[in-house]
Amino acid sequence: MSTTTGGQEKREFQAETRQLLDLMIHSVYSNPDTFLRELISNASDALDKLRLAALTEELPGVDTSDLHIELIADGGESDSARRLTVTDNGIGMSREEVIDLIGTLAKSGTAAMREQLAAARAAAKDGELSEQASADLIGQFGIGFYSTFMVADTVTLVTRKAGEDEITLWRSSGEDTYDIATVPVAEAASLGFDGEVPMQGTAIALDLKPTGGDTDLPDYVAEHTLRRVVRTYSDFIAWPIRMAVPDNSADEAGEDSGDDESADSDVIDEGPKTKEETLNSQKALWTRPKSEVTDEEYTEFYRHVSHAWDEPAETLTISAEGTFEYQALLFIPSQPPFDLFSPDHRRGVQLYVRRVFIMDDAEALIPQYLRFVKGVVDAADLSLNVSREILQQDRQITAIRKRIVRKVLQAVNAMRENEREKFDEFWQHFGAVVKEGLIADDANREQIFKFTELESTREAGEGENPRTTLAEYVERMAEGQTEIYYITGASRAAVENSPHLEAFRARGVEVLLLTDPVDEVWVDAATDFEGKPLRSIAKGDVDLDKVGTAPDAKSEEEEKKADEDFSDLLEWLGGALEDEVKQVRLSHRLVDSPACMVGDTFDMTPQLERMYRANGMEVPTSKRILELNPKHSAVEKLRSEFAATSNEDQAARAELAETAKLLAGVAVLAEGGELSDPAAFAKLLASRL
Numbered sequence: 001m002s003t004t005t006g007g008q009e010k011r012e013f014q015a016e017t018r019q020l021l022d023l024m025i026h027s028v029y030s031n032p033d034t035f036l037r038e039l040i041s042n043a044s045d046a047l048d049k050l051r052l053a054a055l056t057e058e059l060p061g062v063d064t065s066d067l068h069i070e071l072i073a074d075g076g077e078s079d080s081a082r083r084l085t086v087t088d089n090g091i092g093m094s095r096e097e098v099i100d101l102i103g104t105l106a107k108s109g110t111a112a113m114r115e116q117l118a119a120a121r122a123a124a125k126d127g128e129l130s131e132q133a134s135a136d137l138i139g140q141f142g143i144g145f146y147s148t149f150m151v152a153d154t155v156t157l158v159t160r161k162a163g164e165d166e167i168t169l170w171r172s173s174g175e176d177t178y179d180i181a182t183v184p185v186a187e188a189a190s191l192g193f194d195g196e197v198p199m200q201g202t203a204i205a206l207d208l209k210p211t212g213g214d215t216d217l218p219d220y221v222a223e224h225t226l227r228r229v230v231r232t233y234s235d236f237i238a239w240p241i242r243m244a245v246p247d248n249s250a251d252e253a254g255e256d257s258g259d260d261e262s263a264d265s266d267v268i269d270e271g272p273k274t275k276e277e278t279l280n281s282q283k284a285l286w287t288r289p290k291s292e293v294t295d296e297e298y299t300e301f302y303r304h305v306s307h308a309w310d311e312p313a314e315t316l317t318i319s320a321e322g323t324f325e326y327q328a329l330l331f332i333p334s335q336p337p338f339d340l341f342s343p344d345h346r347r348g349v350q351l352y353v354r355r356v357f358i359m360d361d362a363e364a365l366i367p368q369y370l371r372f373v374k375g376v377v378d379a380a381d382l383s384l385n386v387s388r389e390i391l392q393q394d395r396q397i398t399a400i401r402k403r404i405v406r407k408v409l410q411a412v413n414a415m416r417e418n419e420r421e422k423f424d425e426f427w428q429h430f431g432a433v434v435k436e437g438l439i440a441d442d443a444n445r446e447q448i449f450k451f452t453e454l455e456s457t458r459e460a461g462e463g464e465n466p467r468t469t470l471a472e473y474v475e476r477m478a479e480g481q482t483e484i485y486y487i488t489g490a491s492r493a494a495v496e497n498s499p500h501l502e503a504f505r506a507r508g509v510e511v512l513l514l515t516d517p518v519d520e521v522w523v524d525a526a527t528d529f530e531g532k533p534l535r536s537i538a539k540g541d542v543d544l545d546k547v548g549t550a551p552d553a554k555s556e557e558e559e560k561k562a563d564e565d566f567s568d569l570l571e572w573l574g575g576a577l578e579d580e581v582k583q584v585r586l587s588h589r590l591v592d593s594p595a596c597m598v599g600d601t602f603d604m605t606p607q608l609e610r611m612y613r614a615n616g617m618e619v620p621t622s623k624r625i626l627e628l629n630p631k632h633s634a635v636e637k638l639r640s641e642f643a644a645t646s647n648e649d650q651a652a653r654a655e656l657a658e659t660a661k662l663l664a665g666v667a668v669l670a671e672g673g674e675l676s677d678p679a680a681f682a683k684l685l686a687s688r689l
């Protein structure tokens with residue numbers, strides 16, 4: 001909803017944005033300093049974009065001679081009249097961009113944000129979020145511009161998009177609405193902004209909250225505070241961050257200053273003399289040796305490039321000289337972004353060419369399965385005009401990507417070997433993503449397998465890792481076992497209780513329990529490990545005769561007899577259930593359960609079919625095989641009743657067919673599957689109670 005008066009409007013924030021603002025204003029985030037990092041980071045991006053636009057001649061004639069960020073600290077008349085303004089002469093924003101980017105939360109984040117906020121509120125006492133819960137939320141969504149409301153009562157943004165003749169003012173005190181006004185440049189004064197209107201770029205003026213009281217905020221117009229915050233969080237920013245500071249040099253220079261001194265003396269009456277100082281060192285972090293950079297500097301740089309608020313789990317530096325000269329500074333995050341599995345997730349690292357920013361999210365540098373890796377690659381020999389399409393085919397980029405992949409995989413492996421807890425967290429957050437590499441990256445599959453940890457039926461001892469690598473699994477394989485057994489399914493609880501496992505359990509044979517959706521796919525792509533085939537225990541026939549130790553091994557004669565005894569029943573059932581299953585046979589994998597469903601070796605599992613369908617693909621439903629346990633009383637009863645009746649007795653046969661359908665339904669439920677017609681099954685079951 002909005003009210004319009006000419007170019008001026010009062011607009012309401014979206015519900016999510018309002019909730020977020022409320023969170024910002026009413027819960028004190030543990031580190032209010034970060035608002036300045038966010039503003040400087042945005043300003044730096046705006047300067048990068050302007051320089052790039054000028055380089056690629058999108059915006060010819062734009063002034064890039066003195067691109068910089070400026071902090072204007074105004075102590076005002078009293079504590080409550082202090083104002084800090086952050087300006088940049090970068091790309092600026094159009095009115096629409098201000099509404100879209102500043103007035104609204106990033107679109108991809110809104111739904112996720114809404115859910116998380118609701119969940120956090122539901123979990124909180126009286127709907128009030130704790131400091132930690134707010135910090136977690138802020139941390140996950142990286143709230144950028146809105147963090148200004150931690151320190152300011154009113155925020156005013158004035159901006160002019162490069163190449164446009166309008167200036168837009170946006171103002172809000174973080175409640176339900178914001179004001180927005182757009183005027184032609186010539187009428188900038190009519191905006192009523194009581195600061196300097198930028199003729200290029202953006203100015204963000206913060207009318208600061210008082211320093212005393214409950215909030216206990218630092219004084220963000222004090223020189224020492226601003227110096228400290230810039231040094232701590234933004235030292236590496238490539239653009240100068242300037243501020244006017246008291247100039248004592250004139251006093252020290254004494255008479256030598258001559259004419260200048262007397263010229264300046266006119267100004268002295270207006271207040272103390274100041275000079276512009278650059279507060280940051282501007283050193284690109286990736287050009288500095290790792291030993292000279294502190295962890296804090298890396299952390300802040302990581303937060304700048306990734307728009308994240310967590311700590312990096314690993315920091316990797318790569319440097320190459322010779323034919324392809326480049327440097328890379330890469331990070332493995334400790335927390336996953338909320339959209340890691342969303343198709344909109346932006347992948348890739350920033351690309352620079354000789355310190356000049358070229359593009360964000362250069363996906364050609366990182367494969368999809370390492371999409372969580374963030375950072376910078378600075379390549380010496382690329383054209384500044386390089387496009388995404390060209391990057392995809394560039395030999396140098398291919399070589400860099402290969403090296404990055406190798407380095408990241410090595411780092412993950414080292415983490416597993418040396419830092420168990422860190423690896424556990426990494427695997428919990430990113431394991432399912434890395435496993436996509438088992439499908440997509442044949443060349444590195446072996447390397448990925450080294451640290452791919454999977455759940456299994458093995459009972460881990462106290463303090464032991466409950467997951468296993470394939471190499472560890474192979475070492476423990478039972479006597480006579482030549483294949484790696486696994487079962488896939490929707491959850492551990494579902495697969496763990498699946499009837500398919502019974503014979504394996506009885507023989508003490510370990511089975512991998514694979515419950516990530518991606519597992520369904522990589523097991524088909526990576527058909528073996530160290531020459532041992534991977535084998536689904538829910539597909540094909542299993543022959544466990546020579547594997548492990550059977551508690552009640554049946555002799556060949558016994559098996560032959562069972563086959564003979566059941567052959568008529570099985571044949572008849574094949575016909576009676578032909579709409580539901582493609583075959584009915586006796587099982588070698590059941591011990592306690594009466595029946596289970598299996599697929600043919602190359603059939604898709606029902607979960608995989610569902611996954612493909614969820615992704616909009618058309619997949620026919622493949623019929624499965626019903627296996628019966630001849631030792632189970634229900635199956636034995638079915639056999640004897642079948643033997644005691646004839647085909648002529650239609651009512652009796654219909655009843656037997658129903659019993660078989662019940663068994664088939666039970667088999668699906670037991671593996672945690674979905675019945676094709678639950679209502680019919682329920683009705684049938686109820687009629688037998």
Ligand SMILES: Nc1ncnc2c1ncn2[C@@H]1O[C@H](COP(=O)(O)OP(=O)(O)OP(=O)(O)O)[C@@H](O)[C@H]1O
Nearest residue numbers: 042043046092093101102142143144145146202307
């Ligand atoms: N000084 C600025 N100049 C030009 N555009 C800006 C400026 N500040 C913000 N923006 C635009 O507004 C967008 C939103 O900024 P905001 O800080 O809220 O989020 P962000 O930086 O994109 O990401 P995150 O929320 O993850 O920090 C930016 O992406 C940018 O397009």
